[in-house]
Structure formats: C-alpha cells, structure tokens
Amino acid sequence: MTSGLDLDWPFFEPRHRELSSQLDRWCKNHLSDAPARDVDEHCRALVRNLGLAGFLKLCVADGGTPPDVRSLAIARATLARHSGLADFAFAMQGLGSGAISLFGDAEQKADFLPGVSGGSAIAAFALTEPDAGSDAASIATRAVRAGDDWIIDGEKTYISNGTIADVVTLFARTSDDGARGLSAFILPLPAAGVTVPERIEVIAPHPLARLRLDRVRLPTSAMLGSEGDGFRIAMQTLNLFRVTVGAAALGFAQRGLDEALSFASNRRLGTATLADNAVTQDRLGDMATRIDASALLIARAAWQQDKGVADNRRAAAMAKLHATEEAQKVIDMAVQLHGGLGVTVGAKVEELYREIRALRIYEGASEVQRMVIARDLLKEHRA
Incomplete structure (x- = not known):
C-alpha cells in the first residue's frame, strides 16, 4: 500500500486508485528524506511543484462542489508517508483556502482560488490566539466598521504558513455576542499593519508564526459570508x-x-x-x-x-x-x-x-x- 489505505475496499473508486499511483510516483521522483535547510523556501517550492503537477486542484472547490474528501485523504496519507513537510504544504493549501471554497462568492473564488490551486499563492488559516485555542468562540481579535471598510486589531498565534502566506482566512470579532459575534475575512498579504513579531520553532520544523494586526484595513468585500457567520x-x-x-x-x-x-x-x-x-x-x-x-x-x-x-x-x-x-x-x-x-x-x-x-x-x-x-x-x- 502506498498510503496505509486499502483502495480495493468498497469505499473507493477506480479514480482514487489512479490518484494514489500517480501521487506515489510523483513523490518518489520529487521528494527526498534529506532535511530542509531553509524550511520556508522548501515549503514554497513544494507548493509550487504540487501546483504544477496538478495535485493542489484537489484542495479547492470545483464549480461549487466541495473537495472530494477521499481524494484528500489519499493525498495526505501518501504525502505523509514520503515527507511530513510535503503533507503540510498540501494540507495548508486546502485548509487555508477551504472557507473561500465553501463560502466565498464568485468574485472571491475567482480572485484567490486559481493561485492556491496553481501553487502561485500560499494560503493560511488564522483562528488561534494566545488566549483562544480549542475555545474558538473566545477569540479577541476585533474588526470595527469604518464606513465601507473594516479596521482589524489583534493577534493570532501558531499560524501555519504565517511566515510565507500570500492569502489568509482571518477570523475576528465583529460583536460581543459570543460565537455568533465572529466573522470571517480574506486578508491578502503583504498588508499594511500586519507584522510577524515571532517565528515559532516547534519540534518538527514548519513555517509557523505569531501575527500581529494593527489597524489593518479591509474592504467590506473581504468578508466571507455574512457578518456573524465566522464561527x-x-x-x-x-x-x-x-x-x-x-x-x-x-x-x-x-x-x-x-x-x-x-x-x-x-x-x-x-x-x-x-x-x-x-x-x-x-x-x-x-x-x-x-x-x-x-x-x-x-x-x-x-x-x-x-x-x-x-x-x-x-x-x-x-x-x-x-x-x-x-x-x-x-x-x-x-x-x-x-x-x-x-x-x-x-x-x-x-x-x-x-x-x-x-x-x-x-x-x-x-x-x-x-x-x-x-x-x-x-x-x-x-x-
């Protein structure tokens, strides 16, 4: 087995077996067990190469249809068997853009998803904060309406791809109504007011960071879904x-x-x-x-x-x-x-x-x- 999944089980279809074979061949030809000298640059290269090979298309919605979870599972299991960093690069393209795939309007999808699926734009998902981990409803980052814009202040931490992201799905509080007071935004980077005060080093090196948002201005068109839909x-x-x-x-x-x-x-x-x-x-x-x-x-x-x-x-x-x-x-x-x-x-x-x-x-x-x-x-x- 190339992934640990037996693709002859009735849960899978011929297309899943073909994907597994294709990706396993690609991994053998393009991945190495040698440790990355520059984790950020290696991740950029992995995203770029996965995009060129067409595998990142699995991560984004196709014509409004959610990604095929069996294909995602096969891809992640296969990549992880070969390289933890390759799995990370693939997975974050999906998680970082998943909210756009599921809830973005036509213009938002057209603006951001082609870059993610093609490997030219690196995605991130910014939910966790210093005082809000598993309890996502407690996030404190705040977005305040200012005319046709939103002004966002706060801090996010343990953000995967935080040092290299081009587009971030960002969650902020737009009212004090608990979980119902959260909203989601698309934040293109670089952006005025967004800094990386800390790169977070963990036992398995990844581009992980703390992000600070200081009066970051986003247009109303950056909101995903409606106000209060964030949770x-x-x-x-x-x-x-x-x-x-x-x-x-x-x-x-x-x-x-x-x-x-x-x-x-x-x-x-x-x-x-x-x-x-x-x-x-x-x-x-x-x-x-x-x-x-x-x-x-x-x-x-x-x-x-x-x-x-x-x-x-x-x-x-x-x-x-x-x-x-x-x-x-x-x-x-x-x-x-x-x-x-x-x-x-x-x-x-x-x-x-x-x-x-x-x-x-x-x-x-x-x-x-x-x-x-x-x-x-x-x-x-x-x-």
Missing part, C-alpha cells in the same frame, strides 16, 4: 479537513511500520534476524492491526462525507482521534525497535516521532474529539 465558517472548514488529519497520521504510521519491517529484517540478532524474534513479531502484528483499524475509520468517514451523510461529525472525530493516537503508539514502537538508532537525529523514525506529535493537538485536540463523540452519543441516546 460556523470556521467549524465547517475544520470539519471538512478533520478526516484528512487522521489520514496524514495514517501515512506517518505506515512509514513507521515500513521502517520497522526493513530494520528488523536486516538487523542481525545472533544467528538470526531481529524479525525472527517472537517479541518483535508480536510488536509488528500490533502495529499493523492499529494501522488497519485507523484506515477503516478514515475510509468510512471520508466516504460518508463525500456521500453527503447528514451529520458526519462523530465519524470524522473518531477517525481523527483514533488515527492520531494510534499513529503515535505505532511510531513509538518503531523507535523502540530501532534501539539507539531510533532516537538518533537523521533516522527516519526519529523524524516521524517529531512529526506525529502535533497531529493530536491541531484541528481539534484529542480531548475535543472525545467530547464531540460523547455528546453525539448522548444526544442519540436521549432521543
């Missing part, structure tokens, strides 16, 4: 891509298993190999089972989303939760099996160990996913 826009955009976070975790886990199989098969242990050891076989069997369980949850949730199942939140939450949590365990097993090499900088499993950790936090932490699942179960039970 709904943010949640629906995140829900569209939530399953794909699980798919990325699946790709990381599959690569961890691949590395473990290869290492165990070649590592001498007395007169045999590490793979001949019963304890190793127990561990490999456990890893494979965890991966397949995640793959099934992802395939189901993505299929439901594409088929328009009325409420897909529980399935999406289960897929994201299980895949990210189990991938962490699978990769930890791979590191343990490698011994000292597993924690050596430059080893692939060491890189995977750093890459996987953030997926249990962003786009809805594991604790939030458990709450979504439980509340849906209780609602169903009470009904």
